[in-house]
Amino acid sequence: MQSLTDLEVSLRRADVRRRWWLSLPAMLVVILGGVGPLLIVVVYSFLEAGPYGDVVWKFSGEGWFNVLFERDIFDDTVSIADAHLTILWRSVKLSGITTLLCLIVGFPTAYYMASRGPKARGLLLLLITVPFWTNLLIRTFAIQQLLRAEGLVNVVLMKLRLTDTPVQLLYSDFAILTGMTYVYLPLMVLPLYSTMEKFDFRLMEAAYDLYASRRKALTGVLIPLVKPGMIAGCTLVFIPCLGSYVIPRVLGGGTNLMIGNLIELQFGAGRNWPLGAALSIALVALVMIGLVIFQKNDRSGGDNA
Amino acid sequence: MRDSSDMGESKVLSAVTLAGVAKFFGTFKAIEGIDLTIRQNEFFTLLGPSGCGKTTILRMLAGFETPSSGEILLDGRDISRLGPNQRPVNTVFQNYALFPHLSVAQNIGFALKMLGRPRPEIRDTVEDMLALVQLSGRGDQLVTQLSGGQQQRVALARALAPRPKVLLLDEPLSALDQKLRKTMQIELKRMQRETGITFVFVTHDQEEALTMSDRIAVLSNGALRQVGSPHEIYNHPVDRFVADFIGETNLLTGKVIRQDGDCAHVVLPGGVTIEAQCPHAVSAGSEVTLAVRPEHCTLAGPEAPLSGFIEQVVYFGTDTHFHLRLPGGAPLVLRRQNAADGRALPQQGETVGVALAPSATRVLRD
Known part of the structure; x- marks a missing residue:
């Protein structure tokens, strides 16, 4: 380092300065579009609720208090907010199951895609992205059409004489899981595919040659080597699932709320913006904690291998 | 053409016999009419230009491909329909195909672990193998930290560890530089003698084949041209192709x-x-x-x-x-x-x- 001439030092400084300028647009977008709104939400969560929605600019911890507790309207007794915890737990549970379903369906799909020739791969990759061409809401309504009492699924079931009356599929956890698995599956397949594409399939041959069964080759060679893709896929599915709003709204009816619906309720009919803001920040914090734990586990796993 | 070796004698000594083996990929003929006897404890080389079918034969011996017709006998038993994990044949791959997430010792012990051998036995065998390939003390390193030549040795040790009846080598020296290749040629020959395992070596390098082999089979266009000792192949080539290809x-x-x-x-x-x-x-x-x-x-x-x-x-x-x-x-x-x-x-x-x-x-x- 000491051998650097003045010219080199100034050149390097100019280079660093130039890089700052070049990254400025991206930084602005991140600050204005990401950090800014989040800060507004944080501020709102510490304000007082207005009588007809909106906020009153006065500091209050009531929003955060209401995340976990509720005060009885008549005698002001404090009790745990069961409903919030139930909804939170349902959100985590449904997101977890969705992630698992996506992994079960997405893993073989990605494996199949990655083991094709380059031409077929391109086509399959295009097909995976086809759902993105349509709006999420429209796709969710399409699932609704399939699952409703007169929908395709029930028609087929009745034609096959498996049931006489239509089965109630809509407005249930089943419907939400179906919708979320369908919508978020590509987010599992794509990162899995991109790691498997780099996977040397001759390693599978080597494993078979060295007396591994199919299952052992899978658990001992393929899975450890595509683990980063699995973690990326699970993260990409789990996080939007946790905050999903449209799918539980359309497919879960009014009764099977997830945390996203609860937040919307506070900004709408509930007229409690600080609570909505506090719930939002709680969700963000939850996701961040989850990510940190995930990353830590991944790193220690990598060291052991 | 037929293997020129005496069938009566080779029956006793034969490790692998290919009888009327053919392989088609769709309508493409990879190999046809292969009759070949590989003797026990010999260093046998399949030699030919790229696309001659030598790799197809190797993959059929390993179990990655099944013959379209004919049969492959190992110690007199038909193995042509067995999977790669069901036959006592191991492969040293061209690109080594070492498991990058495992240490040197874990790579070498992989097959033994899959076979459910007890831990002390695995540890001892891995030590022996490390000594055989002159990598003692490097068992805990990651394979990605090794040089090309060292990776080559690990691949050899990994395939030899379960003591296969036949070791298949798919152009394992092609990625090494000239000097290292010469050393490894002599090393391979030594390991074959020390272990007493039948080696089946695939190469397009005629010099490599002549240096190491006990016997060579020359292939072109999916058919056997000549089978014999390096001396026979070099000095008595049967046809124009063999004469032109060797030396x-x-x-x-x-x-x-x-x-x-x-x-x-x-x-x-x-x-x-x-x-x-x-x-x-x-x-x-x-x-x-x-x-x-x-x-x-x-x-x-x-x-x-x-x-x-x-x-x-x-x-x-x-x-x-x-x-x-x-x-x-x-x-x-x-x-x-x-x-x-x-x-x-x-x-x-x-x-x-x-x-x-x-x-x-x-x-x-x-």
């Missing part, structure tokens, strides 16, 4: 005058008659191809019947190559070992006498 060869055309037993008298385009080995029958008057190695041609005095015009002299250190033009217009390369005395050699533009050793000049089958 440097002069190919001359001529017309047969007569045949006395194994000796044919052939007249060259320039009008000179020479004698050549010819174990098969040829009719007088037929056009034949003669093969003679450059080192079996010698410079002779001006009184020799065959003469050549020196077009080029190439100095190689150990020897000198003379590129000659024979009277009929045919080219001939003559190799002469250099002597220490630095005696003056014929120069470009001179005409010299040439002698072709009758015992080393052969009439080829077409």
Whole structure:
């Protein structure tokens, strides 16, 4: 380092300065579009609720208090907010199951895609992205059409004489899981595919040659080597699932709320913006904690291998 | 063609037998009519240009492909339908295919672990294998930290650890530099002797094949051309392809005058008659191809019947190559070992006498 001439030092400084300028647009977008709104939400969560929605600019911890507790309207007794915890737990549970379903369906799909020739791969990759061409809401309504009492699924079931009356599929956890698995599956397949594409399939041959069964080759060679893709896929599915709003709204009816619906309720009919803001920040914090734990586990796993 | 080895004897010694094996990929014929016996404890090489089907044969021995017809016997048992994990045959892959997430020791112990061997046994075998490939003390390293040559050794140790009946090697030396390759050739030969395991080696490098093998099978276009010892293959090539593919060869055309037993008298385009080995029958008057190695041609005095015009002299250190033009217009390369005395050699533009050793000049089958 000491051998650097003045010219080199100034050149390097100019280079660093130039890089700052070049990254400025991206930084602005991140600050204005990401950090800014989040800060507004944080501020709102510490304000007082207005009588007809909106906020009153006065500091209050009531929003955060209401995340976990509720005060009885008549005698002001404090009790745990069961409903919030139930909804939170349902959100985590449904997101977890969705992630698992996506992994079960997405893993073989990605494996199949990655083991094709380059031409077929391109086509399959295009097909995976086809759902993105349509709006999420429209796709969710399409699932609704399939699952409703007169929908395709029930028609087929009745034609096959498996049931006489239509089965109630809509407005249930089943419907939400179906919708979320369908919508978020590509987010599992794509990162899995991109790691498997780099996977040397001759390693599978080597494993078979060295007396591994199919299952052992899978658990001992393929899975450890595509683990980063699995973690990326699970993260990409789990996080939007946790905050999903449209799918539980359309497919879960009014009764099977997830945390996203609860937040919307506070900004709408509930007229409690600080609570909505506090719930939002709680969700963000939850996701961040989850990510940190995930990353830590991944790193220690990598060291052991 | 048939394996020339004695079937009665080879039955006792045979490790692997291929009988009428063919493999088609769709309509593409990879190999056809392969009859081959690989003996126990031998270093056997499948040699041929790329696309000749040698890798297909190796993959069928390993179990990655099943033959379209015919059968593969290992110790007399048909293994052609068994999976790669069901046959005592292991492979050293061309790119080594080491498991990058495992340590050197875990790679070497992989097969034993899969076979459910007890831990102490695995540890001991891994130690033995590390010693065999001269990597003792490196068991805990990651394979990605090793050099190409070391990775090669780990791949060998990994495939040898379960003590397979047959070890398959798929051009394992092609990624190494020249010097390392020479060392590994000798190493491989040593390991084969020490372990007593049958090695089946695939290569397109004829020099590599000649150096290491006990026997060589030469393949082209999915068919066997010749099976024999390096000496037989080099000195008695059966046809034009083998003669041309193995080493440097002069190919001359001529017309047969007569045949006395194994000796044919052939007249060259320039009008000179020479004698050549010819174990098969040829009719007088037929056009034949003669093969003679450059080192079996010698410079002779001006009184020799065959003469050549020196077009080029190439100095190689150990020897000198003379590129000659024979009277009929045919080219001939003559190799002469250099002597220490630095005696003056014929120069470009001179005409010299040439002698072709009758015992080393052969009439080829077409």
